[in-house]
Amino acid sequence: MPDRVVVTGCGAITPLGLNVEDTWRNLIAGTSGIGYISLFDATDYKVKVAAEVKNFNPVDYLDATTARYTDRFSQFATAAGLQAIEAANLRIDDDNRYDIGILISSGVGGLGSLSRQLEILNTRGPSRVSPYLIPMMIADGASSQLSIRTGIRGQNLSLISACASGADALGMAYRMVKYGEARAMIAGGADAAIIPIGIAGFSQAGALSKNTNPEKASRPFDAERNGFVVGEGAAVLVLESLDYARSRGADILAEIVGYGATSDAFHVTQPLESGEAAAKAIEFALADLNHDEVDYINAHGTSTQLNDASETKAIKKVFGSKAYEIPISSIKSMLGHLMGAAGAIEALVCCKVISEGIIPPTINLEHPDPDCDLDYVPNKARTKNVRTAISNSFGFGGHNSVIAIRKYSEN
Amino acid sequence: MDAFEEVKKAICKVQPGLEESKIVPGALLKEDLDIDSLDMVEVALALEDVTGLSLPEEDLDGITTVGNIVSLIESKLKGKDA
Numbered sequence: 001m002p003d004r005v006v007v008t009g010c011g012a013i014t015p016l017g018l019n020v021e022d023t024w025r026n027l028i029a030g031t032s033g034i035g036y037i038s039l040f041d042a043t044d045y046k047v048k049v050a051a052e053v054k055n056f057n058p059v060d061y062l063d064a065t066t067a068r069y070t071d072r073f074s075q076f077a078t079a080a081g082l083q084a085i086e087a088a089n090l091r092i093d094d095d096n097r098y099d100i101g102i103l104i105s106s107g108v109g110g111l112g113s114l115s116r117q118l119e120i121l122n123t124r125g126p127s128r129v130s131p132y133l134i135p136m137m138i139a140d141g142a143s144s145q146l147s148i149r150t151g152i153r154g155q156n157l158s159l160i161s162a163c164a165s166g167a168d169a170l171g172m173a174y175r176m177v178k179y180g181e182a183r184a185m186i187a188g189g190a191d192a193a194i195i196p197i198g199i200a201g202f203s204q205a206g207a208l209s210k211n212t213n214p215e216k217a218s219r220p221f222d223a224e225r226n227g228f229v230v231g232e233g234a235a236v237l238v239l240e241s242l243d244y245a246r247s248r249g250a251d252i253l254a255e256i257v258g259y260g261a262t263s264d265a266f267h268v269t270q271p272l273e274s275g276e277a278a279a280k281a282i283e284f285a286l287a288d289l290n291h292d293e294v295d296y297i298n299a300h301g302t303s304t305q306l307n308d309a310s311e312t313k314a315i316k317k318v319f320g321s322k323a324y325e326i327p328i329s330s331i332k333s334m335l336g337h338l339m340g341a342a343g344a345i346e347a348l349v350c351c352k353v354i355s356e357g358i359i360p361p362t363i364n365l366e367h368p369d370p371d372c373d374l375d376y377v378p379n380k381a382r383t384k385n386v387r388t389a390i391s392n393s394f395g396f397g398g399h400n401s402v403i404a405i406r407k408y409s410e411n
Numbered sequence: 412m413d414a415f416e417e418v419k420k421a422i423c424k425v426q427p428g429l430e431e432s433k434i435v436p437g438a439l440l441k442e443d444l445d446i447d448s449l450d451m452v453e454v455a456l457a458l459e460d461v462t463g464l465s466l467p468e469e470d471l472d473g474i475t476t477v478g479n480i481v482s483l484i485e486s487k488l489k490g491k492d493a
Binding site for chain 2: 063064065068069127128130131133307
């Protein structure tokens with residue numbers, strides 16, 4: 001008999017705050033976390049804006065030496081992970097350390113560290129490359145760092161599915177707990193790709209907004225949307241079996257009740273226009289649920305022409321005429337696209353929507369697009385009792401991953 | 412060039428949390444200063460920057476104390492002058 005899986009703690013480092021509460025408060029206020037790029041000189045770049053994490057000090061979470069040799073994405077993940085474990089009141093000791101696992105995903109891992117060392121390699125030669133390059137660069141560096149920092153000795157791994165990585169980390173962690181592979185999983189995603197090679201790469205792929213007004217650049221579902229805005233950060237959730245949560249008297253924030261994932265089998269960057277495979281992922285996530293229970297959809301909503309139109313089609317395919325009655329919002333309008341952390345922060349926000357009864361808006365939705373004609377909660381948060389929410393996440397390469405989250409009730 | 416001072420600075424750069432007073436010639440790198448094999452390569456890279464010397468991996472074999480690094484630098488500097 002599979003276990004029920006509940007969420008008992010969350011942590012976040014985002015462009016809108018260095019914890020969950022600040023991020024949430026800013027989201028429901030409709031605040032944009034996007035500004036001009038300050039992490040490097042973007043004078044020669046067509047893209048001028050990004051959603052940077054502000055005032056983060058890694059030494060708040062790691063000793064100074066470790067911080068120095070840890071990529072920014074791993075620093076974010078460690079911080080969010082420690083916050084989540086503390087919020088869940090989960091004590092790691094000899095009685096449980098092998099029963100708890102870690103699955104932190106990342107879209108691009110330590111690309112920043114790699115690009116800096118590559119420059120050293122090319123200008124000064126191989127014997128000048130840092131011995132820390134490999135541990136800083138590898139995408140599982142974040143989960144390993146969190147394991148070292150916490151003493152968690154269950155399985156420690158990462159997975160990569162582009163911008164669906166964060167959702168897939170939660171989905172796979174959900175399965176591990178559901179089928180008894182772990183009593184608890186510390187799961188989420190992290191990325192820090194606001195670096196020259198990251199911005200140049202996504203920009204050349206035609207994916208980024210070239211809008212020079214930071215607060216207006218990310219405009220999901222708006223007719224004038226013209227690309228996404230790169231964000232950075234991390235979000236981590238503590239998932240555990242209901243039995244374990246009850247046995248230790250943990251507060252339960254929400255229950256994860258479904259996970260569906262499919263592949264477009266179509267293109268390396270573009271989504272399947274019909275939304276067919278994305279719709280299938282939603283259907284799989286809702287396999288054990290009644291569609292009428294879904295009161296909120298946290299959209300992938302990147303602010304690209306293609307995503308927002310095909311995602312809208314996918315939602316209509318699944319829900320039919322009821323699609324028009326379900327509030328949908330894209331927090332990427334405010335946070336930018338947190339890449340490998342996006343699915344994790346968006347699932348986290350679904351937990352908050354359920355517990356607080358408030359839906360954050362899609363800001364900058366000013367010009368209706370006939371291809372995007374659903375209720376995207378434009379510009380202003382909305383109060384609503386949400387029983388079940390789904391979080392859509394899609395990624396380059398055709399990944400479609402959907403998590404279904406329900407208000408916890410004992411029965 | 413005061414080799415000991417340069418070694419001290421390099422160690423502080425690699426281990427920013429370390430109390431400087433612990434860095435004495437007799438200090439054991441691993442046990443007293445928490446300098447592991449990766450840190451040792453970083454210390455060598457930092458010393459290469461300030462001394463202009465080349466400190467390949469094989470030179471670091473058998474080094475266990477701060478004093479060992481100082482001696483290595485001093486002998487290499489002498490060789491350079493000669």
